Amino acid sequence: MPTLLKKSGLYVLKNLGLKNRDLIMKRQNNFYRMIFLTIAMLVSLVGAGKDKSSPSPTPQAEKKDAEAIAKDSSLPAQFKQLQNELITFSNLKVDYSHTRSRKIRGKNFTTKGYAIFAKPNKFRWVKKNSEILFDGKEIYQYSPVDKSAVKFNIGTEEGRQINRLMSLVLNFDALEESYTVAKFTGDKDISTVELKPKDKKDPVKFIRLKIDRKAKVLTGIFIQMPDSYSEYVFTHHETKELPGNAFDLPTNTKISSL
16 A cells, blocks of 8 residues: 655655656656756856956957957857856856646646855755755755755665766866757847757757847756746846855754655
8 A cells, every 4th residue: 555755845756666666766756857947057057158357358358259259150159159248256146936837737846945056066955945056065955844854865776867967067077968959049139049958858849048248148948848837037146255155954953764
């Protein structure tokens, strides 16, 4: 008989038949895929731009770069140029609105929250009653309601899936290896980039990024899945210093493994 357990806001089904378990895992992994792809895009785009604290390039170097870009009008080159325009960060906080649609239910669901990032690899994704955080070593899903957290065990199938997605967040080369630039549109104010997965088995159909070129920030991400989509709108970008414990679990948090 299937048993429903709740772990830190996650409902975990035990004693399921293989078919039902595979379905649950597929849906859960698609959920985390959308979250981690969004985090990866934020980190790779906003964090890959020019560092305002670094020395400015010489006019000769800028001219050489511009000539190289002009000669290469390919979509990847345009995307790389856009990356170079964006502001990099050591710390970042953004507010977000997330709208998710499912064809089966025919309804849209919108949640709001905020996310914080710190170089080289820490992040905390916060929404009402649920958080996903990576402290640089372990990834947790934290429930502030009952002060409990689930640590993802990399040894399980769920953990291996999460680990593969995490590589996209922590390694921009992995992101470039997994997705190709399919379309690039816009002007000097707003640009839109469409990415498509190279792997035909990837459940993501395409990812659309919206960049404000005047403000030099990423303002939106649209992820199309086979039976749903997720749209994120980002506002109030802040790059001020974060507290030292910004990525720590609260004291006395009850931790279990998934």
